[in-house]
Amino acid sequence: GESVGLHLPTLSVQEGDNSIINCAYSNSASDYFIWYKQESGKGPQFIIDIRSNMDKRQGQRVTVLLNKTVKHLSLQIAATQPGDSAVYFCAENIGDRGSQGNLIFGKGTKLSVKP
Amino acid sequence: ETGVTQSPTHLIKTRGQQVTLRCSSQSGHNTVSWYQQALGQGPQFIFQYYREEENGRGNFPPRFSGLQFPNYSSELNVNALELDDSALYLCASSLLAGEQFFGPGTRLTVL
Numbered sequence: 001g002e003s004v005g006l007h008l009p010t011l012s013v014q015e016g017d018n019s020i021i022n023c024a025y026s027n028s029a030s031d032y033f034i035w036y037k038q039e040s041g042k043g044p045q046f047i048i049d050i051r052s053n054m055d056k057r058q059g060q061r062v063t064v065l066l067n068k069t070v071k072h073l074s075l076q077i078a079a080t081q082p083g084d085s086a087v088y089f090c091a092e093n094i095g096d097r098g099s100q101g102n103l104i105f106g107k108g109t110k111l112s113v114k115p
Numbered sequence: 116e117t118g119v120t121q122s123p124t125h126l127i128k129t130r131g132q133q134v135t136l137r138c139s140s141q142s143g144h145n146t147v148s149w150y151q152q153a154l155g156q157g158p159q160f161i162f163q164y165y166r167e168e169e170n171g172r173g174n175f176p177p178r179f180s181g182l183q184f185p186n187y188s189s190e191l192n193v194n195a196l197e198l199d200d201s202a203l204y205l206c207a208s209s210l211l212a213g214e215q216f217f218g219p220g221t222r223l224t225v226l
Contacts, residue, residue, distance in 0.1 A: 043205050108155075
């Protein structure tokens, strides 16, 4: 079946270091991927997205890389800060074109930033 | 913070009971999606409502049902509650094909 999963369930980094969170997906037909951040007691918050016709997209301190050959997605956070501590999910969109419904989420990686 | 609100924040029910969870979408959004998030897991898609009609459904039994109202707010109803229904229930509002904005969720505990 289709699935989105993560390689590392937990990640601990020093403040100021760069963080890399990885994600594998299995549905080669998926054409849209999103990274979410979820802090304790809150709903997921959109970080960055990427479409399958791209292999890299940059935001503010974040970069998403997509490798369609090996069906792998990564989120890079530059100069990680304590406020980045959260659980990070990748999500795959398998809805109809024109709909962003039916997001398939991975299990999540907990990022802990040490001061 | 998004403009999506959910009520109640916490709820305790017993097996076999029924529950209704509510979601107010962000102003201007016409689409609401519901997700179930078990502890330590990612959210799982339950269904989506667009302009008061169901617009897609995940792998959940019929005892999970929903409604969307003319003001685009939404309800999730779960009948015959089971222990495994204990989870955080998230709603997300959007424009169709737009970015989803999540509410803080309702924590449901089934005893």
